[in-house]
Amino acid sequence: MRVFITGASSGIGAALALFYAAQGAQLGLVGRREQALRDLVDRLPEACSATHSAILDARHDAVSGAHHRIYPLDVRDRNALHAAAHDFQQSGPVDIVIASAGVSAGTLTEELDDFQVFREIIDINVLSMVATFEPFVAAMKQRGQGTLVGIGSVAGVRGFAGAGAYSASKAAVRAYCESLRVELAPAGIHVVTIAPGFIQTPMTARNPYRMPFLMPVDAFAREAAQAIARGRSYCVIPWQMGWVGRLLTVLPDALFDRFAANSKRKPRRGPAS
Numbered sequence: 001m002r003v004f005i006t007g008a009s010s011g012i013g014a015a016l017a018l019f020y021a022a023q024g025a026q027l028g029l030v031g032r033r034e035q036a037l038r039d040l041v042d043r044l045p046e047a048c049s050a051t052h053s054a055i056l057d058a059r060h061d062a063v064s065g066a067h068h069r070i071y072p073l074d075v076r077d078r079n080a081l082h083a084a085a086h087d088f089q090q091s092g093p094v095d096i097v098i099a100s101a102g103v104s105a106g107t108l109t110e111e112l113d114d115f116q117v118f119r120e121i122i123d124i125n126v127l128s129m130v131a132t133f134e135p136f137v138a139a140m141k142q143r144g145q146g147t148l149v150g151i152g153s154v155a156g157v158r159g160f161a162g163a164g165a166y167s168a169s170k171a172a173v174r175a176y177c178e179s180l181r182v183e184l185a186p187a188g189i190h191v192v193t194i195a196p197g198f199i200q201t202p203m204t205a206r207n208p209y210r211m212p213f214l215m216p217v218d219a220f221a222r223e224a225a226q227a228i229a230r231g232r233s234y235c236v237i238p239w240q241m242g243w244v245g246r247l248l249t250v251l252p253d254a255l256f257d258r259f260a261a262n263s264k265r266k267p268r269r270g271p272a273s
């Protein structure tokens with residue numbers, strides 16, 4: 001099995017890399033932090049990391065003869081992402097592509113500095129997911145198989161106060177992945193949307209509020225891999241948050257507004273960042 005993962009240098013992406021490596025998969029790993037990707041490869045199960053890992057160098061030249069491959073790049077750099085995807089596909093067909101790279105921050109529309117944060121969140125969480133999938137579709141169509149996985153969020157089922165950019169980005173992920181699923185189903189390609197609830201990663205470590213059903217990231221990765229293997233269209237993990245998501249979806253606006261008005265907010269980054 002060959003799996004390409006963005007956001008592999010941390011949290012959910014790293015946990016999925018560890019899971020798939022333990023199954024004997026060959027991995028293509030994307031993130032900005034090269035050292036974090038190298039450290040991850042060092043932690044991958046023995047049987048799979050015994051061969052060398054390789055790095056696509058700054059000129060995006062391919063390095064051959066490797067098992068796992070790391071691609072330190074910013075997913076907003078579409079050319080670099082495509083070069084990495086093409087390099088990984090050169091050594092064999094890719095079975096699963098997981099777009100996990102993502103960022104989260106509180107945003108307020110009246111704070112003019114937050115516009116850049118809005119742009120960054122939409123760029124990374126939405127447009128870079130499109131750029132991640134693009135270079136794999138033709139080859140998957142040719143083989144009549146393959147799975148594209150978008151990491152969404154329960155935060156995308158309604159608009160949460162103080163999180164306009166993040167909620168909007170994850171609502172867009174859900175709608176985009178649904179469109180893609182219907183488009184690509186006749187070609188034999190599965191598109192799976194995984195919507196995490198609260199998972200223990202560096203992203204949630206900063207949250208200054210209680211997180212119901214907070215789940216360890218390795219348990220999350222096991223369940224996500226099961227959903228991916230089954231070709232589930234949309235799957236909330238943990239399942240308890242699936243019910244919360246369903247409830248939120250059908251809650252009348254008046255009730256939702258009352259509930260959401262008092263909920264604690266994700267901190268903004270502030271004008272300096």
Ligand SMILES: NC(=O)c1ccc[n+]([C@@H]2O[C@H](COP(=O)([O-])OP(=O)(O)OC[C@H]3O[C@@H](n4cnc5c(N)ncnc54)[C@H](OP(=O)(O)O)[C@@H]3O)[C@@H](O)[C@H]2O)c1
Binds near residue numbers: 030034075076202
């Ligand atoms: N944790 C949760 O409870 C939770 C809940 C719902 C949804 N999610 C979603 O799950 C995904 C993973 O989140 P996480 O919890 O694992 O967060 P995390 O630990 O902060 O990891 C985020 C990953 O995204 C990568 N990334 C961010 N911006 C990037 C960029 N411009 N270019 C390349 N890579 C970039 C980071 O790598 P570098 O920093 O090395 O670039 C890192 O590997 C995100 O899409 C997030 O929205 C998480």
